[in-house]
Amino acid sequence: GAVVSQHPSRVICKSGTSVKIECRSLDFQATTMFWYRQFPKQSLMLMATSNEGSKATYEQGVEKDKFLINHASLTLSTLTVTSAHPEDSSFYICSARDRQGPYNEQFFGPGTRLTVL
Amino acid sequence: DAKTTQPPSMDCAEGRAANLPCNHSTISGNEYVYWYRQIHSQGPQYIIHGLKNNETNEMASLIITEDRKSSTLILPHATLRDTAVYYCIVRVAYGGATNKLIFGTGTLLAVQP
Numbered sequence: 001g002a003v004v005s006q007h008p009s010r011v012i013c014k015s016g017t018s019v020k021i022e023c024r025s026l027d028f029q030a031t032t033m034f035w036y037r038q039f040p041k042q043s044l045m046l047m048a049t050s051n052e053g054s055k056a057t058y059e060q061g062v063e064k065d066k067f068l069i070n071h072a073s074l075t076l077s078t079l080t081v082t083s084a085h086p087e088d089s090s091f092y093i094c095s096a097r098d099r100q101g102p103y104n105e106q107f108f109g110p111g112t113r114l115t116v117l
Numbered sequence: 118d119a120k121t122t123q124p125p126s127m128d129c130a131e132g133r134a135a136n137l138p139c140n141h142s143t144i145s146g147n148e149y150v151y152w153y154r155q156i157h158s159q160g161p162q163y164i165i166h167g168l169k170n171n172e173t174n175e176m177a178s179l180i181i182t183e184d185r186k187s188s189t190l191i192l193p194h195a196t197l198r199d200t201a202v203y204y205c206i207v208r209v210a211y212g213g214a215t216n217k218l219i220f221g222t223g224t225l226l227a228v229q230p
Contacts, residue, residue, distance in 0.1 A: 108160035
């Protein structure tokens with residue numbers, strides 16, 4: 001099946017610093033990628049949708065200036081958490097849609113655990 | 118808002134079939150039923166999807182009622198590694214950027230030895 005990777009898998013940073021998370025589709029092209037956030041014992045919450053070469057679309061309540069998304073190629077999207085604070089500590093998961101799949105299948109990365117001290 | 122309703126938790130004995138129900142009474146004619154699962158601290162894994170016919174693959178079977186208002190995911194021989202949160206999601210298969218997977222609360226399936 002299609003593989004989506006994320007890097008890093010875990011990151012610990014100090015409050016006020018910025019953290020970049022990469023999401024790559026390894027064996028398919030993804031014109032659309034999605035970023036989710038998951039707090040402990042909760043479901044995945046969609047943060048934003050990114051399309052290759054254009055600005056991301058953010059869900060209501062998600063600060064676009066805090067969560068910067070770049071989707072510069074068909075296989076790479078990045079999420080930068082700017083000026084991170086402890087409340088940003090969460091599990092961040094990306095997902096990529098296979099543009100050539102017959103049903104627009106969506107595949108998920110393994111997630112990135114962010115801890116802000 | 119999620120368009121599906123699932124029981125919050127279920128138990129199943131190892132080796133037995135696990136039947137996970139999902140209600141989607143407001144499903145539209147062009148919406149598919151997708152099932153994903155999430156093992157603890159991992160990303161969701163695609164299981165199966167269907168429109169109106171029953172579907173089967175190497176992981177599971179999907180039974181959709183004739184009126185399409187509910188469905189059941191069947192894991193024929195559950196193992197301990199099937200312990201996970203199972204999400205039932207309805208979504209249009211085709212479309213542009215607005216075609217998103219919105220997760221509800223899912224069902225925590227606990228397979229017991």
